[in-house]
Amino acid sequence: MDKIKHSSQLDKFFNPASVAVIGASNSPFNLGATICNCLTHYIKFPGPVFAVNRKAEEVSGCAGYSSVTGIPAEVDLAVIITPASVVPEFVKQCGEKGIRNVVIESAGFSEQGEEGKNLQQEVDSYAKQYGIRLLGPNCLGVMNNVSRFCCFYGAYDGIMEALNKVGGVSYVIQSGGVGVVIIESLMDDIQGINKMVSIGNKTDVDESDLLEYFDSDNTQVIAMYLENVADGRKLMKTARRVKKPILIFKSGCTEAGAAAALSHTAGMANNSAVFDSACRQAGIIRLKSISELYSLPKMLTEMPLLKGNRIAAFTNSGAFGSIAADIMTEAGLAIPRLSSDTREKLGKIKGVFNVNNPVDIGPAPPQVYLDLIDIILAAPEVDGLLLMSSIWRDFVIDVIREVINMCKHHGKPAAIYTPNSIQRIISVRKQFGLPVFDSMEEAVRALVISQEQFEYLKKKEK
């Protein structure tokens, strides 16, 4: 009962029927105005949007009021983007008005010395008094591509375009800057954003709350960028219940990184080794870079999970077999010798240079590719495939498309990399909707996290 109530209160952050933007005005460079503009002109938000400013002036078509309490209608969500000093007063007004969901995008709180800490405490006590759920302060806001809602400040065209591409990945990001890189990069990928929340100093709503929320909506993969963990026990307890893949990239892992994080979003970074082992116990996949936040989810949504670590590599350029063998070995994957049965089957097909693993072929027509790959995927000594074929002829694209079907048929995944320039890889991925990775290293990482998720799921299902 409590859980449902809790979830439904968070839901107003993502699906409000009406919004007040507090601090939106017509002054030059006003950030609140960019939110009003995004809602009215770009999204064409169907509900009412109110602007709150001293002069009660209309902003980008949103009716203006000088106070929150003066708004003559119900408001689901308030977005505050004013100087920090006046934020507590507006939170109080929100409470009086009956608003129970408030996003504070303003900076200048606990990340900035004693004075900021005091302001944050004041905000917290009003929130508690009125039963308000708070997002932020010091955050970018919320984006929901499913219902097309966005209260990011300063969103430029590229960001707003992303609202038109609904995907399966929901993001919790502590910093807006990382969100922007993710949004831009996913425009060049086959997976897209479901929802994105920037949590900043997370004085109330934190990563665990959102993990729980995303577990109950249509999110397929949950991905997070964290500079610190608010409550380790709470996060791990929640994660253990969630069966959707949870990917986390955490900064502040070295002393220097932690010091930088402290002055950015005010959280104490946590010990990296402890965090690592806690993640493993709770079934959280820990990532190694920002780029993995947007590049790896497609492996989890487009391919069967990897059920063992025995990988066959297939390439049309021998060098990639050798390099991939190094990368896979270092990543803890096994490169099994193919059985005599498998080798015999492969040997019957023309154009194969090596029937050993990695399998290496010369110039050959598409059917040779398909016959070989089918034999490899069917082999009981193989759990998954690393496919590395450069697009030397257009038919390779058709081969890749067919391999995806074969993978589903055999219940084994393929991580696909085409040894070409990134420009070419991206254009093939976008144009044909194929889960192709930017590098061999990334493809191998995708295999590793796929198996990690498979192992976690087995444990969680018990």
Added chain:
Amino acid sequence: MDKIKHSSQLDKFFNPASVAVIGASNSPFNLGATICNCLTHYIKFPGPVFAVNRKAEEVSGCAGYSSVTGIPAEVDLAVIITPASVVPEFVKQCGEKGIRNVVIESAGFSEQGEEGKNLQQEVDSYAKQYGIRLLGPNCLGVMNNVSRFCCFYGAYDGIMEALNKVGGVSYVIQSGGVGVVIIESLMDDIQGINKMVSIGNKTDVDESDLLEYFDSDNTQVIAMYLENVADGRKLMKTARRVKKPILIFKSGCTEAGAAAALSHTAGMANNSAVFDSACRQAGIIRLKSISELYSLPKMLTEMPLLKGNRIAAFTNSGAFGSIAADIMTEAGLAIPRLSSDTREKLGKIKGVFNVNNPVDIGPAPPQVYLDLIDIILAAPEVDGLLLMSSIWRDFVIDVIREVINMCKHHGKPAAIYTPNSIQRIISVRKQFGLPVFDSMEEAVRALVISQEQFEYLKKKEK
């Protein structure tokens, strides 16, 4: 004397006045014909090109002869692309004809069992008898963007386009496939190819010979992809004399990788730790991935070398400061605390969030960026800059351009990353000719190898 003679003989591989393509015919899918076509139609090679085939037929405008000895003119370079079994006979004919430079692109030699080994020995003995320098067998050939010569087989439009972009990096690659990725990728970068040689099984000309050759031409950076080292002592002895940066990526570092390399280009891979320490002693920069072969050279040609390891990071999104601090610490770079003098100067400028290192700013006009960066580069406690500013406004591009001038003025390098999608980074890099890296990780690596080269140079100059 011997050195000059040796160099000039190698030079015919890169600058021949006349070429014979042995094995070029009009049969369907003939690979020799693609070489003739490239030379006559794409490059418009000024000298004569002869095709040698059984029927003595003309191929792509190249006069046909049934034997090498029958060609009624002097031939500087022969390119053999026939079945392996007839290669020894053609090498003998080349010797009789007085050709002293032969590229053998055919596969089927020591990488393929006893029979292949015997063929290779036969080839070797003819070469010795006639004083022929051999490139290959089992290779892609030679590309020279300076004089516009290319004898790669199967070169498609994208490869031939690269001939129009002359750059400062010369490549020695053991495998053609890796060459293709480098060529395609450099089309999206600011540095370009000077020359590229694929060495395959390297029965005669090896990486050391080419290192020496590239030391004496207009190459700025020498980069290599190796699966094995032919003669470790020879390579290291040569490298110690060369002051141009030498970058090497080597595969076959794990047992599995070495096994794959063996069946690909027939070389025994060498112990990784031994190779590592030999490289350090000889002043060779060892790379970690294929992509570093094309992404890192621009740091060495466009920026002053890094003379110490103390890096200041500058960002317009706090998260990147924290993440970069982690990456730099792990890479062995130091993130010094700025002196009180420097912090005081920074503090006088409006819009700075953190005057600590990483320096973190909010929305600010271009002059604020430039003033801050100039103070940082001038600080005696700082050896180099990691610049991470997303292109949130177009002026950031102008700022980057000006920072490059500042770097030259202060004699300190900046590694530049813009936290945007790769598409955006590539388009800015290409359009404006700026040395921007694809990721923070790559930018940090660029700083590391820049310092490595500085240290090597100091030792070599002694």
